[in-house]
Amino acid sequence: MRFEALGLIPELLRALDDLGFAEPTPIQQQTVPLLLAGKDVLGAAQTGTGKTASFALPMLQRLAPFANTSPSPARHPTRALVLAPTRELVLQIDEAVASYGKYLPLRHVVIYGGVDIDPQIAALRHGAEIVIATPGRLLDHLEQKTVRLNQVQFLVFDEADRMLDMGFLPDIRRIVAQLPADRQTALFSATFSPEILKLAKDWLRDPEVVEVAPRNTVSTTIEHRVLWVEQEKKREALVQLLQRHEGQALVFVDTKLACGRLAAYLQRAHLNAQPIHGDRTQQQRQETLDAFRAGKVRVLVATDVAARGLDVAGLPLVINFSLPSNPEDYVHRVGRTGRAGMNGLALSLVAPEEQVRLSAIEKLLGQTIPSQAHQTAFSEANSTAQVARGVLSTQKRASKTQSRASFSSAPEKTVHDDVPEHWTRTSNRHAEPNRGAEFWPGLPWTANRRPVVPVLLGGTGRRDA
Numbered sequence: 196m197r198f199e200a201l202g203l204i205p206e207l208l209r210a211l212d213d214l215g216f217a218e219p220t221p222i223q224q225q226t227v228p229l230l231l232a233g234k235d236v237l238g239a240a241q242t243g244t245g246k247t248a249s250f251a252l253p254m255l256q257r258l259a260p261f262a263n264t265s266p267s268p269a270r271h272p273t274r275a276l277v278l279a280p281t282r283e284l285v286l287q288i289d290e291a292v293a294s295y296g297k298y299l300p301l302r303h304v305v306i307y308g309g310v311d312i313d314p315q316i317a318a319l320r321h322g323a324e325i326v327i328a329t330p331g332r333l334l335d336h337l338e339q340k341t342v343r344l345n346q347v348q349f350l351v352f353d354e355a356d357r358m359l360d361m362g363f364l365p366d367i368r369r370i371v372a373q374l375p376a377d378r379q380t381a382l383f384s385a386t387f388s389p390e391i392l393k394l395a396k397d398w399l400r401d402p403e404v405v406e407v408a409p410r411n412t413v414s415t416t417i418e419h420r421v422l423w424v425e426q427e428k429k430r431e432a433l434v435q436l437l438q439r440h441e442g443q444a445l446v447f448v449d450t451k452l453a454c455g456r457l458a459a460y461l462q463r464a465h466l467n468a469q470p471i472h473g474d475r476t477q478q479q480r481q482e483t484l485d486a487f488r489a490g491k492v493r494v495l496v497a498t499d500v501a502a503r504g505l506d507v508a509g510l511p512l513v514i515n516f517s518l519p520s521n522p523e524d525y526v527h528r529v530g531r532t533g534r535a536g537m538n539g540l541a542l543s544l545v546a547p548e549e550q551v552r553l554s555a556i557e558k559l560l561g562q563t564i565p566s567q568a569h570q571t572a573f574s575e576a577n578s579t580a581q582v583a584r585g586v587l588s589t590q591k592r593a594s595k596t597q598s599r600a601s602f603s604s605a606p607e608k609t610v611h612d613d614v615p616e617h618w619t620r621t622s623n624r625h626a627e628p629n630r631g632a633e634f635w636p637g638l639p640w641t642a643n644r645r646p647v648v649p650v651l652l653g654g655t656g657r658r659d660a
Contacts, residue, residue, distance in 0.1 A: 201227045204256055206298040214294060220245035221407040226381075227253050235402040236381045237395050244407065244414065244534075247291045250277075250351050250381050255296045257349060257379075258324050262300045271302050271322025273342065275349040276374070278330055278367065280357040282307040282477060283484065285327045287506050288353065292325060301325060306342075308332040309477040316341045330358065330366040337373060344373045352382040352398070356391050356523070364394075371398060413526050413560065417533035419541050421553065421566035426546040429516060430457065433544065434464045436514070437494060443487070444512040445505070446496045447528050449519070457516060458496040468494035499524055505531055515543035518552040522559040 198211050198219055211217075219227065222240040229236050230253035240246045254275050263270055279285045289305035296303070303325035304318045312335060319326075319342050326333075326342065336342040350371075352358070358367060380399050384391060395402065413419075424432045437444060448454050451472040458470035469483045469492045486492045488507050497505075499519065513532045519525050532539025543564070545553055557563055 196224055201252075202231060203227070203252060204259060206259070207252055207256060207295060210295050210297050213297070216248075220249075222246055222405065223249045223252070225405045225407065226250065229403045229405070230254070230379070230381060231256060233257075233379055235379060235399040236383075237392075237399060237402040237404045238381065238383045239387050239404075239406040240383070246383055247288055247353070248295065250353070250383060251288070251291050251295050254325070254349050254351065255292070255299060255301065258301055259299055261324060264300045268320060268322035271324055272346045273323060273326050273344060274346055275325045275351075276344060276347050276370075277325070277327040277351040277353060278333070278358070278370070279327070279353040280329065280361050280363065281354075282309060282329060282480075283505055284354060285329055286481075289327050292327065303327065306332050306336060307477075308335075312336075312339075330363040330370060333370060334366050337370070344370070345375060347374050348378055350374060350378055350380045350398075352380075352384075354384055355382050355394075356384045356388055357527070359388070359390060359394075360521070413529055413541075414533045414539075416536060417529055417539045417541050419529070419543075419560075419562075419564045421543050421545050421564045423566055423568045424544050424546065426548065429544050429546065430460055433457075433514065433516060434461065434466065436542070437461070437466055438464075440512060442511045443490065443492075443507070444494050444514055445507075445510060445531050446494060446514045446516050447519070448496060448498060449517045451498055453517070454496050454498050458494075461494055461496070466494055467492055468496055470496045472498040499528070506534070507531065508534075509537055510534070511539060513539065513541045515541070518543060518545060518549050518556065520552065522552075522555045525556045526559070 196219060197217055198208055201219060201224070203211075221244065222238065223245050226236055226238055226249040230250065236250075238246070238249065240249070254277075258274055261274060265271070277285075277288055279288060285305050285307050289303060292303050302321070302323040304315070304323040304327070306315045306319075306326065306328045308329060308331050312332070315332075315336070316339070319336065326344075328336075333342070337344070352367075358364070380402075382391070382395055382399060382402075422432065422436075433446070446457070446468075448457055451474050454470045454472045458468045461468035469486065471480050471483050475483070483492065483495070484505065487495045496516075510532045513529050515525070515528060519528065529539075529541035532541060543553070545566070553564070
């Protein structure tokens with residue numbers, strides 16, 4: 196199917212052609228006709244599947260009859276409102292609206308917190324048919340009466356589950372109370388919780404449900420891998436991986452403090468890395484994002500603030516330096532790679548104490564993630580080479596025959612007899628077919644499909660500290 200079959204107007208088709216887009220994604224194929232027909236939509240789609248265009252295109256087309264070049268603000272009342280949880284996401288949506296609507300004289304304004312409100316007030320005074328906003332800053336404008344929403348005909352909630360997670364529900368209820376009851380509403384999210392479905396009953400009227408993939412799943416173009424490593428060895432392992440990976444990488448951590456410290460550590464290791472987190476100013480964050488998108492920054496270390504809305508074309512690698520406490524955040528983190536049908540790798544550095552978080556993520560995904568031990572107890576050269584070949588460069592993997600021969604020469608167990616049984620190195624004879632040696636040649640696997648972390652202090656019976 197081509198975009199022409201969706202019934203889009205020539206101005207939108209011309210803009211899509213300029214962008215090199217010819218065929219709609221599955222979410223676009225299903226959603227665009229419904230929204231063009233005036234239906235409310237409850238949409239679930241994997242991040243990176245074209246969700247933004249699925250509501251931006253019909254929104255622009257439904258507003259096209261009101262497009263005009265008049266300088267009068269009265270001729271440009273706000274007719275569409277898009278709510279999203281983060282500054283990065285509203286900026287991404289605004290860029291998409293600008294690209295798709297370049298041949299339509301419709302005005303759009305993006306408003307978010309963390310920056311001076313005065314330029315936003317000035318832009319709103321000039322009039323804008325489309326307002327793209329975070330809930331908190333939009334409430335500021337409503338309280339100052341710098342924006343009017345009484346003519347809104349088209350309402351979009353994007354990443355609605357994240358807005359609930361961030362505590363925006365009271366703000367959203369106050370905003371919705373300012374809108375006309377007679378409107379078209381679309382609610383989109385990569386994940387749907389029971390709370391979201393309950394709220395959809397209040398906000399949407401007889402919605403058409405569009406779910407192009409099982410709930411809480413990620414794109415099939417993403418390859419998932421786990422690298423088991425002691426917490427104290429994670430920074431060293433990360434440097435080794437990045438030194439053997441030539442492209443850009445997005446690295447996620449749990450806290451703002453850890454974000455800054457890890458970026459500094461990578462810089463000391465002569466890696467071009469920059470941090471992005473909530474304590475940095477909006478200008479600093481935007482400059483860092485722009486540099487990363489332009490390829491001037493190779494490694495971006497981020498908290499979950501960047502998990503929503505960060506769109507870097509062709510990003511090949513996402514690394515979870517620490518697993519998120521909320522399994523659904525894993526979906527949004529790894530969704531930064533493998534976008535628009537391109538292949539991507541999601542690699543998680545997992546310490547033994549993070550087993551519970553990993554299990555929760557695997558339960559959410561409905562799959563067991565193939566895993567490998569970071570073998571710092573073995574030969575340093577062989578260990579890092581195996582990691583580089585097995586995790587980051589499939590073209591450079593050793594042949595299975597060579598790997599099995601190498602493994603067969605290894606002892607059945609380590610010589611540390613005083614180490615607890617669950618910390619010993621076992622052979623790969625328990626590996627399932629098509630797992631273990633098939634994925635990671637020459638690496639030890641246990642009966643429960645987990646490799647045992649072989650980072651040991653010889654003769655002490657303790658983990659390496």
